[in-house]
Amino acid sequence: MGNGNREVISLDVDNFSPTVESGGVVVIDISAEWCGPCQAFTAVFHEAAASTEGVVFGHVDTDTQPELGAAFNVTAIPTVAVMRGGVLIFLHEGSLSAQALNDVIRQAKELDPDQVCASVAGKAAQ
Incomplete structure (x- = not known):
């Protein structure tokens, strides 16, 4: 499973902004310990994290x-x-x-960041 040094970062209010504003692709698993389907997906998510380079993987419990969950309107x-x-x-x-x-993840990595910014700017201008 990869070289084992890529891990999933536990995201909280303090490290969230610095992590996601680093410029790269950040994939976030938003879930809870008690949720059965979450646990099954978390296993898939950790496997992807171990085998994917150049992407940051984060987890929000x-x-x-709750503030971060609310920020995504989960x-x-x-x-x-x-x-x-x-x-x-x-x-x-x-x-x-x-x-x-x-x-x-592949599509996110292939996206042109300038296009993302332009599209966001365009939406903000509407």
């Missing part, structure tokens, strides 16, 4: 970090959020298969 868990350059580019409520998760 909605029980201990209404169901697990939720997968993908950010690039501090901008939310993908949000999916529910589990993803390993293949679907890898597809989302």
Whole structure:
């Protein structure tokens, strides 16, 4: 499973902004300990983290970090959020298969960050 040094970062209010604003792709698993479907997805998520280079993987526990869950308007868990350059580019409520998760990560990495910024600027101007 990869070289083992890539791990999932536990995100909290203090480290969230510095982590997601680093400019790269950040994939976030928003879930809770008590949630059965979350635990199954977390295993898939950790596997992707171990085998994917150049992407930051983070976890938000909605029980201990309710503010972050609220920031994503999470209404169901697990939720997968993908950010690039501090901008939310993908949000999916529910589990993803390993293949679907890898597809989302691949697409996020291929996105042109300038296009993301332009699209956000365009939406803000509307």
